[in-house]
Amino acid sequence: MALKKKLPKLDSINRSLAKKGFSLFVRVVDKYAPDRLLLFALNFLDKHVPNRLISFAIKVVKKLAPRRLRSTAIAAADEYVPDEVANSRKICTVLAAVGKYIPDEIIPPESTGRWENLRTKFHIPKLVSSRQK
Numbered sequence: 001m002a003l004k005k006k007l008p009k010l011d012s013i014n015r016s017l018a019k020k021g022f023s024l025f026v027r028v029v030d031k032y033a034p035d036r037l038l039l040f041a042l043n044f045l046d047k048h049v050p051n052r053l054i055s056f057a058i059k060v061v062k063k064l065a066p067r068r069l070r071s072t073a074i075a076a077a078d079e080y081v082p083d084e085v086a087n088s089r090k091i092c093t094v095l096a097a098v099g100k101y102i103p104d105e106i107i108p109p110e111s112t113g114r115w116e117n118l119r120t121k122f123h124i125p126k127l128v129s130s131r132q133k
Contacts, residue, residue, distance in 0.1 A: 015080055019082045022081055022082055023082060029088070030089075035090075038093060038094065042094070045097060058102075099125075102124075
Protein backbone atom coordinates (compact mmCIF):
# COMPACT_ATOMS: atom_id res chain seq x y z
CA MET A 1 0.00 0.00 0.00
CA ALA A 2 2.82 2.41 0.84
CA LEU A 3 4.57 1.60 -2.44
CA LYS A 4 1.52 2.67 -4.44
CA LYS A 5 1.45 6.03 -2.68
CA LYS A 6 5.14 6.65 -3.46
CA LEU A 7 4.82 5.85 -7.16
CA PRO A 8 2.51 8.77 -8.05
CA LYS A 9 4.79 11.13 -6.13
CA LEU A 10 7.83 9.75 -7.98
CA ASP A 11 5.97 10.06 -11.26
CA SER A 12 5.09 13.70 -10.57
CA ILE A 13 8.71 14.44 -9.64
CA ASN A 14 9.92 12.81 -12.88
CA ARG A 15 7.39 14.79 -14.90
CA SER A 16 8.39 18.04 -13.23
CA LEU A 17 12.12 17.44 -13.76
CA ALA A 18 11.60 16.36 -17.36
CA LYS A 19 9.43 19.39 -18.09
CA LYS A 20 11.96 21.79 -16.58
CA GLY A 21 14.94 20.08 -18.24
CA PHE A 22 13.37 19.90 -21.69
CA SER A 23 12.05 23.45 -21.44
CA LEU A 24 15.52 24.73 -20.54
CA PHE A 25 17.06 22.75 -23.39
CA VAL A 26 14.53 24.18 -25.86
CA ARG A 27 15.13 27.75 -24.70
CA VAL A 28 18.90 27.34 -25.00
CA VAL A 29 18.73 25.80 -28.48
CA ASP A 30 16.19 28.35 -29.73
CA LYS A 31 18.26 31.24 -28.45
CA TYR A 32 21.85 30.16 -29.14
CA ALA A 33 21.86 27.57 -31.96
CA PRO A 34 22.12 29.39 -35.28
CA ASP A 35 19.95 28.21 -38.14
CA ARG A 36 22.97 27.82 -40.39
CA LEU A 37 24.61 25.36 -37.95
CA LEU A 38 21.47 23.24 -37.78
CA LEU A 39 21.11 23.31 -41.55
CA PHE A 40 24.76 22.29 -41.96
CA ALA A 41 24.37 19.38 -39.51
CA LEU A 42 21.19 18.10 -41.14
CA ASN A 43 22.64 18.37 -44.65
CA PHE A 44 25.77 16.58 -43.46
CA LEU A 45 23.66 13.75 -42.07
CA ASP A 46 21.65 13.42 -45.27
CA LYS A 47 24.47 13.80 -47.80
CA HIS A 48 27.71 12.63 -46.23
CA VAL A 49 26.83 9.85 -43.80
CA PRO A 50 26.90 6.62 -45.81
CA ASN A 51 23.89 4.33 -45.94
CA ARG A 52 26.00 1.48 -44.55
CA LEU A 53 26.73 3.44 -41.39
CA ILE A 54 23.05 4.21 -40.84
CA SER A 55 22.12 0.56 -41.43
CA PHE A 56 24.91 -0.55 -39.09
CA ALA A 57 23.66 1.80 -36.36
CA ILE A 58 20.12 0.47 -36.76
CA LYS A 59 21.34 -3.13 -36.51
CA VAL A 60 23.39 -2.34 -33.39
CA VAL A 61 20.42 -0.70 -31.69
CA LYS A 62 18.21 -3.61 -32.66
CA LYS A 63 20.73 -6.11 -31.32
CA LEU A 64 21.96 -4.36 -28.16
CA ALA A 65 18.91 -2.45 -26.93
CA PRO A 66 16.26 -4.86 -25.66
CA ARG A 67 12.65 -4.42 -26.74
CA ARG A 68 11.64 -3.40 -23.24
CA LEU A 69 14.22 -0.61 -23.13
CA ARG A 70 13.12 0.72 -26.52
CA SER A 71 9.50 0.55 -25.43
CA THR A 72 10.24 2.37 -22.17
CA ALA A 73 12.17 5.10 -23.99
CA ILE A 74 9.31 5.67 -26.42
CA ALA A 75 6.77 5.74 -23.57
CA ALA A 76 8.89 8.21 -21.59
CA ALA A 77 9.31 10.48 -24.62
CA ASP A 78 5.58 10.39 -25.28
CA GLU A 79 4.60 11.09 -21.66
CA TYR A 80 7.31 13.40 -20.37
CA VAL A 81 8.24 15.65 -23.28
CA PRO A 82 6.24 18.87 -22.81
CA ASP A 83 4.39 20.69 -25.57
CA GLU A 84 6.96 23.51 -25.56
CA VAL A 85 9.36 21.08 -27.24
CA ALA A 86 6.86 20.32 -30.00
CA ASN A 87 6.33 24.06 -30.52
CA SER A 88 10.04 24.71 -31.10
CA ARG A 89 10.79 24.88 -34.81
CA LYS A 90 14.48 24.06 -34.37
CA ILE A 91 13.97 21.10 -32.03
CA CYS A 92 11.25 19.59 -34.24
CA THR A 93 13.48 19.95 -37.28
CA VAL A 94 16.34 18.10 -35.61
CA LEU A 95 14.08 15.37 -34.22
CA ALA A 96 12.39 14.90 -37.59
CA ALA A 97 15.74 14.76 -39.39
CA VAL A 98 17.09 12.09 -37.06
CA GLY A 99 13.77 10.31 -36.53
CA LYS A 100 13.21 9.66 -40.22
CA TYR A 101 16.02 7.10 -40.11
CA ILE A 102 14.30 5.00 -37.44
CA PRO A 103 12.62 2.10 -39.24
CA ASP A 104 9.33 0.67 -38.02
CA GLU A 105 10.90 -2.76 -37.57
CA ILE A 106 12.89 -1.70 -34.49
CA ILE A 107 9.82 -0.22 -32.80
CA PRO A 108 8.37 -2.81 -30.39
CA PRO A 109 4.81 -3.85 -31.28
CA GLU A 110 3.46 -2.66 -27.93
CA SER A 111 4.80 0.86 -28.62
CA THR A 112 3.46 1.47 -32.13
CA GLY A 113 0.67 3.75 -30.88
CA ARG A 114 3.04 5.87 -28.84
CA TRP A 115 5.52 6.00 -31.74
CA GLU A 116 2.75 7.30 -34.01
CA ASN A 117 1.93 9.94 -31.37
CA LEU A 118 5.59 11.03 -31.37
CA ARG A 119 5.67 11.08 -35.16
CA THR A 120 2.64 13.32 -35.23
CA LYS A 121 3.86 15.54 -32.39
CA PHE A 122 7.32 16.15 -33.89
CA HIS A 123 6.39 15.85 -37.58
CA ILE A 124 8.70 12.88 -38.14
CA PRO A 125 8.42 11.53 -41.70
CA LYS A 126 8.51 7.86 -42.65
CA LEU A 127 11.87 6.22 -43.27
CA VAL A 128 13.12 6.78 -46.79
CA SER A 129 13.26 3.33 -48.39
CA SER A 130 16.56 3.94 -50.19
CA ARG A 131 18.29 4.53 -46.83
CA GLN A 132 17.17 1.20 -45.42
CA LYS A 133 19.33 -0.91 -47.75
